[in-house]
Amino acid sequence: MMIERLTVPDLAPPPGYAHVAIASGARLVVTAGAVPLDAEGRLDGAGDVRRQARQTIKNLLRQLAAAGATPEDVMKTTVYVASSDRADLLAAWEEVQASPIAAAASTLLGVALLGYTGQLVEIEAIAAVP
Numbered sequence: 001m002m003i004e005r006l007t008v009p010d011l012a013p014p015p016g017y018a019h020v021a022i023a024s025g026a027r028l029v030v031t032a033g034a035v036p037l038d039a040e041g042r043l044d045g046a047g048d049v050r051r052q053a054r055q056t057i058k059n060l061l062r063q064l065a066a067a068g069a070t071p072e073d074v075m076k077t078t079v080y081v082a083s084s085d086r087a088d089l090l091a092a093w094e095e096v097q098a099s100p101i102a103a104a105a106s107t108l109l110g111v112a113l114l115g116y117t118g119q120l121v122e123i124e125a126i127a128a129v130p
Helices: 049-066 086-097
Strands: 002-006 020-024 027-030 074-082 105-111 121-129
Touching: 020 074, 049 086, 049 121, 074 086, 086 105
Parallel strands: 074 105
Antiparallel strands: 002 020, 027 121, 074 121
């Protein structure tokens, strides 16, 4: 199995991720959106985008591991932040870029609302495993 990550020379350089990810000889893994809940279902980091992003990433890594995927297998992430403030989006993005899933092709979105009361961050992933 091989994942090739590309940046397109004719596009502006992306800040820390690939424009395109290509998998060959792989099994596809698609996660549900990981959320910032602890093992007991309590929100971790009420009002704190960075803390919620870190908890969400931990949960996403657990989801991937359950499917036999590692962070290096992640081809694409979508990061949702419940805010219209760019500082909040940047805070979540910095946590993603400091994580083991940073290299994946990625989309960052500011949204009006997420599913759980007080939830500020959700991240989903697509991975390819041998």
